[in-house]
Amino acid sequence: MEINYVIVGLVGLAVLILLIWLIRRNRKDRKNLERKLNLSDLEPEKHRDEEI
Structure with missing residues (x-):
């Protein structure tokens, strides 16, 4: 199973922008x-x- 670093980077960037x-x-x-x-x-x- 290969890690797709582009998708991981995009998700990380989206989380950073949200924070x-x-x-x-x-x-x-x-x-x-x-x-x-x-x-x-x-x-x-x-x-x-x-009230008065």
């Missing part, structure tokens, strides 16, 4: 979450008229 894409997306999502949490801490809570 890089997932890491970049995770960083972007983390930044967005931090920004949303910081904004929610800075903005005062809004009260509805019904």
Whole structure:
């Protein structure tokens, strides 16, 4: 049984590209979450008229 190094290389490259894409997306999502949490801490809570 022969190992086809071209296919192994393509699969390895695809896995590497997937990992890089997932890491970049995770960083972007983390930044967005931090920004949303910081904004929610800075903005005062809004009260509805019904509660007054």
